[in-house]
Amino acid sequence: SQTIHQWPATLVQPVGSPLSLECTVEGTSNPNLYWYRQAAGRGLQLLFYSVGIGQISSEVPQNLSASRPQDRQFILSSKKLLLSDSGFYLCAWSRGTVKNIQYFGAGTRLSVL
Amino acid sequence: QKEVEQNSGPLSVPEGAIASLNCTYSDRGSQSFFWYRQYSGKSPELIMSIYSNGDKEDGRFTAQLNKASQYVSLLIRDSQPSDSATYLCAVNQGEYGNKLVFGAGTILRVKS
Numbered sequence A: 001s002q003t004i005h006q007w008p009a010t011l012v013q014p015v016g017s018p019l020s021l022e023c024t025v026e027g028t029s030n031p032n033l034y035w036y037r038q039a040a041g042r043g044l045q046l047l048f049y050s051v052g053i054g055q056i057s058s059e060v061p062q063n064l065s066a067s068r069p070q071d072r073q074f075i076l077s078s079k080k081l082l083l084s085d086s087g088f089y090l091c092a093w094s095r096g097t098v099k100n101i102q103y104f105g106a107g108t109r110l111s112v113l
Numbered sequence B: 001q002k003e004v005e006q007n008s009g010p011l012s013v014p015e016g017a018i019a020s021l022n023c024t025y026s027d028r029g030s031q032s033f034f035w036y037r038q039y040s041g042k043s044p045e046l047i048m049s050i051y052s053n054g055d056k057e058d059g060r061f062t063a064q065l066n067k068a069s070q071y072v073s074l075l076i077r078d079s080q081p082s083d084s085a086t087y088l089c090a091v092n093q094g095e096y097g098n099k100l101v102f103g104a105g106t107i108l109r110v111k112s
Helices: none
Strands: A003-007 A010-013 A019-026 A032-038 A044-051 A056-058 A065-070 A074-079 A087-094 A108-112 B011-014 B019-025 B031-039 B045-050 B054-058 B061-066 B071-076 B085-093 B098-101 B106-111
Touching: A003 A087, A010 A019, A010 B011, A019 A032, A019 A087, A019 A108, A032 A074, A044 A065, A044 A074, A044 B098, A056 A065, A074 A087, B011 B019, B019 B085, B019 B106, B031 B061, B031 B071, B045 B054, B045 B061, B045 B071
Parallel strands: A010 A108, B011 B106
Antiparallel strands: A003 A019, A019 A074, A032 A044, A032 A087, A044 A056, A065 A074, A087 A108, B019 B071, B031 B045, B031 B085, B054 B061, B061 B071, B085 B098, B085 B106
8 A cells, every 4th residue: 555754743943944844655656746835724735746756846936946856755845944934734646647636644834933 | 727616614514414515616627526624733635536527425425526517515414523624625737637726625513
């Protein structure tokens, strides 16, 4: 069976510090990978998605970047965090078929202070 | 970006009643439709997927799709307090259909 791991679960960072969130998927190959952010009481906003190694599509211009160094690894980064980067970050994967069922990791709650 | 709209709620129903959640979408090209349940502080989990017009039943849950009206709904029969959560509607978009656009969610409260 497939599993998705995301860490850390919670993170408190000062403004201006760097960020690195990691997501890995087990039990499947060549998945589509996604990063979402959810602000408090809001829906999910797609930040980045990837259909293969080194292939990153950015949905929202912002202070963040993503990389996919390996088939089942997806990393979300920032060089300098802003207060507005606070939120619940979710990684998801899908098989890349048209049905596109996405499965989510447990999420990282980021507080920028 | 095309939109997905849901009533934010909260929708309050008594235990044992039917809860009806609704969603409209704007992209006529969408082919895949999903309902996710999200408990407070947790990540979304898939409840139902539906791809063709009509009803799809799974246990206490029934998803309904009407592509002509661009409308998706979720019925929860015999609602339980454990069903209290936020329900997110999601619709696929993009050139290859590999992106999901989510509604803001409807908060459901089931009163015992």
